[in-house]
Structures are given as C-alpha cells and as structure tokens.
Amino acid sequence: MKTALTLTPLFLAIAATIPPLAHAADAPAADGFVEGSSLTINTRNYYMNRDRRDTHTDDSKEWGQGLLGIFESGYTQGTVGFGLDAHAMLGLKLDGGGGTDGSSILPYGSGNGKAPGSFSTGGGTLKMRALDTELKAGDLFLNNPVIAGGMTRMLPETFRGVSLTNHSLDGWMLEGGQASFAKLYNQSGHGRIGTSYGVLPKGQDSQHMTWAGVAWSGLPGLTSNLYAAELKDVWNQYYYDLDYTYALNDLVSLNPGLHFYHTQDTGHALLGDIDNNTYSLHFTVGVGNHSVTAAYQRVNGNTPFDYIAQGDSVYLDNSQQYSDFNGPNERSWKLKYAYDFAGLGVPGLTSAVSYISGKTDLTKVDSNSRGYSAWYSADGKNAKHWERDIDLKYVIQGGKAKDLSVRLQWATNRGSNGYSAVDRDVDEYRVIVDYPINVF
Template sequence: MSITLKLSPLFIAMAVTMAANAQAADDSSHEGFVEGAYFNLNARNYYMNRNRQQHTDDNIEWGQGLIGIFESGYTQGTLGFGVDANAMLGLKLDGGGGTDGSSILPISDGNGKAPGSFSSGGGTLKMRALDTELKAGDLFLNNPVIAGGMSRMLPQTFRGVSLTNHSFDGWLIDGGQASFTKLYNQSGHQRIGTSNGTLADGDKSQHLNWAGVAWSGLPSLTSSLYASELKDIWNQYYYDLDYTYAVNELISLNPGLHYYHTQDTGDALLGKIDNNTYSLHFTVGIGYHSVTAAYQRVNGNTPFDHISQGDSIFLDNSQQYSDFNGPNERSWKLKYAYDFAGIGVPGLTSAVSYSRGTLDLNKVDPNSRGYANFYNAEGKNAKHWERDVDLKYVVQGGTAKDLAIRLQWATNRGGNGYGALDTDTDEYRVIVDYPLNVF
C-alpha cells in the first residue's frame, strides 16, 4: 500500500498538538493493548426488491453479510500503539438471472448472475498520544464529505490516513487523506469516484483530502465545518447548525441547516462545477410524536454530487430511493415519526414521509464532460415525488438483545422529463441485524 499525504495547515497544527500532548501524557490513561481490545461480529441479512415500472424485470437481491471488527487497545507509554482489523463476507441467497443490480451483491460480469460469495479484509495501524489519534490503513469514515455508512449489506471502507484530536472540550478536529475505497458490493479496492459524474476512460482522481471541526460546546447546540478536495475534480465545503429547544418536558423544537458548496478544481475532470446546495428543517416533538418539515435547494446546473456509493450527503431530503439532488432542484418534505414506547412497546419506532421535487434539466450543459446525462430539452419543469415508510424494532433484552428488524418501503414517481434521470420505482427492503460482542 502506497499513500502520499499532502500536509495541510490543519494537519500540521494537529501534529503539533499531538507532540505537545505527548509530553504531558499519563501512561495510566492507556487501557493496555489487550485490556482495551474488543471484537464485534454483526450478522446482517438484507433483502432488496427494486421494482422498476417501465422495465420488464426487477432488481431483486437477497444476501447474508458477516462483518467482523477487531480493535486493540493501546500499548503503555508516552505514545500508545495498536492495531485494528476487519473481515467481511457476503453470501448470495438470491439474485442473478437478470435480477441483480440493486447494489447488495457484486455487479454481474455479463452472464446475468452475481457470484455466490464475495469477501474482503483489512487492517489499520494506529497511534495515540493523549487526545490525538493517528490511523493508517483501512478506515471506517463517517463525516459530511467522506462517509461509508451502512445503507447496504456490507459497509464501504476507505484506505488512507486519518488524524483526530479531542484536546479542547466540546471540539473534534478531524483530517485525513484517502486514496482508495472498497464499495458496498465489491471485494477489491479502487480509486474514489463520484456518484453522479461520468469520468472519461482513463480519468481518475488520485485521492480525497479532508479537514474539519465539529463543536458541541453548548447543551442542545451542535455545529460542524468541513472542507475536502477530490483531486482534479472538486473542492467541497460543508457547514451545519442544529439546535433543540425544550419548551417544557413534553414539547421540543428543533431547527437545523445543512449547506454544501462544490467548485471544480485542478484538471476539472468532470468539467465546470459551481454548485450551492442547502436544506433547512424544523421539527416539532410532542411526547413520543414528531413532525418535520424540510426544504432543500440545489443552486447549480450540475447535480449536487458526492463520492461513489457513499453516504456523505448530509441533506434533509436524502431519502431511501432519491436524494432530491438533481440540477436546479427544489424539494420539500413532510415527515411524521412515532416511538411506540409511548404505548408500552419500547424498541419499536416508525416514520412516514412524503417528498416532492421540481428540477430544471434544460440548463444542464449537453456537452458537459461529466454531467451531460442529466440534460433534457423538455425537462424545464421535471417533477418527481417519493413516499417512504420505515418500521424498526430492536429487541430490548434476553438472549436476542439488540437484534434489529427493519422494514422499508419507498415509492418514487416522476414526470415532465424526469424519466431521463430515472424510472418509476417501488422499492422494498427487509434488514435484520444481529450484533454480537464476542469480547
């Protein structure tokens, strides 16, 4: 594995902080390499049925995933050292013969059938000095500009270097560089690409750099600021602010903002990008009920784009099927959620939402190097809507404690040129997670 790290000013500052902390580190703060170790195993059963109304066949996949994660503690001393490791196995239970393609299983090699199994493994070297941690190797990342997430059977991981610091109360300082990624449904690693852009043959970004800070210094108020560079494609900046105000013991109010700015950089492999995307939400909680209204806007003739398959789209209207992130898209959402603990069934939660978006596709540059597939001369007032139902139950005790069963249903319909982007679709998911803390 070869990693070239470009030292940003934030990285240098964090390294200086680590060195200063190392001088004052207390050996007793380290739990020990063995004493601080743990191994978790998650068995995830995942079924997805994506029924495309205008297609003659559906995308149906069913698989069993096994995800093992080991993390050691740190050795004693001024600098503590440790190792992490992960192993993943995906087994095909159903899918193939024209039904694969919903991203649970690997994409078929042309014979119409997904392989019976796929697997991957990785390791990470880590070092800690008091409140600063440096990792190099295979990383599980989850921030607004680079996130793998768990929206499929197996998680996406990244190969690179990360540095985090918690020296200041209420603050997280975060930075790193990733050169490769392992996608949800793949065994091997590849260069990091984008979800919506189409690169020319041979074009690729060498790495993604990121740096950011997250703050939670006041009760019920959080904020974060991140910047990233996907080399020769874009610079992306993110800001959020979220506040929860308790009116009384029963009622709470929660306004929030998410904002991204994306600008082409370097060789601009996807062409010109100048995109400002934001979402606003306001949630009213009354006991075990909550109602959320959200508005989202994409200002730009390209879609709001993010890394391939990743969950680094921290926007309010990012739904099960659609992210409502098309060029010049304006969307709103209304969501109702209920926690059944209110009627004596703890662990059972539900949510129902309706989202609607309008796009202007005839402003997209038809000669764009990366986003010409979004162009539609008749798409000035393209529309689509999505209805989502989500029901989840987590076992609260006994031998099956933490076993989680989740049912998801999404219906997406479009018109006035939206068919150029997608087709009318019904999507069903059944997800069963059984996490085990081995030691």
C-alpha cells in the same frame, strides 16, 4: 525570494490537531494492547426488491447474508501508544442477484449477468495515539459530511488511506486525512476513489481525496460542523451545518437546523465546470413520542449535488431511501411524521412516514458537459417527481436476542418525463435484520 505556502486541507488538519502541552497531564491512560481489545461481529440479512413500473428493465430482487467482524486492539503503554485494528467481511447470495442494476447488495459487472455465490474482503489499520491525538493508516471506516462509507447496504464501504483526529479541547473534535482507494458496498477489491453521479473520462481517475474538519458541541443542544475537502482534479467541496434542539418543557421540543455544501471544480476539472451551492433547512417539533418535521432543500447549479461513490456523505435533509432530490437546479419539500411506540408500552418499536416533492429545470444542464451531460433533458423544463417512504423498526430490548433488530422500508417514487426512466416510477422494498454480537 519568499516561497509561497499552500495551506491544503490536510496540512491544516495536521497543524490543528497538534495538542497543546498543557494537556499532557490529562492524556488518557492506555488500557494496554490486549486489555483494551474488542471483537464484534455483525450479522446482517438484507432483502431488496426494486419494482420498476414504467421501463422494460427487469426488476431487481436480491437477498443476501452479510457478516462483518471487527477487531480493535488497545494501545501499548507509554506516552505514545501503538495498536492494530482488523476487519473481515463476507457476503453470501441467498437468492436472485443478476446484479446488473447496481443495487449495491450483490456484486455486478461480472459479464455473465449473475452475481457470484459469495464475495469477501478484509483489511487492517495501524494506529498510534499520543495524548489526545490519534493517527490511523490502512483500511478506514469513515463517517463525516464529505467522505462517509455508511451502513445502508448489506456490507459497508471502506477507504484506504490515513486519518488524524484530536480531542484536546472539550466539546471540539478536529480531524483530517487522505484516501486514495475505496472498497464499494458490494465489491471485494479496491478501486480509485470516485463520485456517485459524475462520469470521469475513460482512463482518468482522481488520485486521492483530502479532507479536514471540525465538529463542535460546546453548548447543550447545539452542534456544528465545518469541513473542507479536495477530490484531486475534480472538485473542492466545503460543508457547514448548525443544529439546535430546545426543550420548551418536559413534553415539547423544537429543533431547527441547516446543512450547506459548496462544490467547485479544481485542477484539471475531470468532470468539467462545477459551481454548485446546495442547502437544506429543517424544523422539527417534538411532542412526547410524536415528532413532525418540515424541510426545504435547494440545489443551485447546473450540475447535480455530487458526492463520493456509493457513500453516505450526503448530509442533506431530503436525502431519502430511493432519491437524494439532488438534481441540477432542484427544489424539494418534505413533511415527515415519526412515532416512538414506547409511548404505548412497546419500547424498541419506532416508525416514520415521509412525503417529498421535488421539481427542477433540466434544460439548463450543459448537454456537452464533461461529466454530467446525462442529466440534460430537452423536455425537462418542469420536471417533477415525488417520493413516499414508510419505515418501521423494532429492536429487541432484552434476553438472549437483545439488540437484534428488524427493519422494514418501503419507498414509492413517481416522476414526470423530464427525469430518466430509472428515476420515474419505482417501488422499492427492503427487509433488514441485524444481530450484533460482542465477542469480547
């Protein structure tokens, strides 16, 4: 009797990353555990003001100082090298922070309506390298289309698990892994990995997230990614993108691109039935220091496009400062203009202005859905909302303050009665000051 073999994403990733023997002679030379070490510290000062215009909920005004130190060792000598990475994070409350709105700057949920004066966390990662393959186990900084911590808040999100990457073939990167726990942006401890929009049944959590993917950049200007992931007993999610930049001449460039996600419930389906296809298309024309982007995004399904909680694994063109435009059955359009002030003799100063409009039919959402019933709206047949974003950033180019950056962001969101009050009328302001320090 034959035994069936289940090709899970993690199994495929491990199999794919076993390097051919032909690459043994090309293995990168180890710098040594100490010689290859580095230590960086990033200081981030973050202010966020959410002005809720049409609700009785208090506005959120939070200001904090974040410190993130990352140590990365080199690898020991030999065919198989070993190393150790470690990090420490500290968040300080400078002002405000009732913390009840979940703005992801300061901790919330303490029970007294006030964020603590500080919060901190740390972690370590054991790593091993053989030829062109690297294995890591511990606390991970992840950044791919199906699981990404990102750096859009004061401190980053990290994940606890294992990851495997391989660079044996020129122009190819293969990776896979599994994570069971996540440390959220504004929390000290770890919890079971979860989702951003779905409400899991009380006492029931997904045990882990498994993923595998391949990134390709084999031709000039052309990149593509293909990923598969399983959030156990919640969903299987698949992602594909294709992006091409073509230079017509030294002044003009064209950049079309596609992002596509398919999400399907699996196992015990803790969030209920999910059958969601979400995609976005963009086309950018660059002329010197100017660029104009037009984008279209569509969610096909009676559940929102969902992703890992508080993460940045939403690689869609219309994911903006405030809204992701990812509601059930939502269609949205975007027009964006960006300018690099290097053209006026001010290198390091960049700007962007965007306008996005979306509409959907929320009456199709199952009001008894196990995980997404909150999206149902009896008067949401023609629900609409729009967002306007202004983004201005300056990075110091030289001197003792080299690489210090100041970023100003302003988002205005307005919507109809079909959307929840939180998604209707909001003005959000952010001021972010970053100063990276390379210790060694």
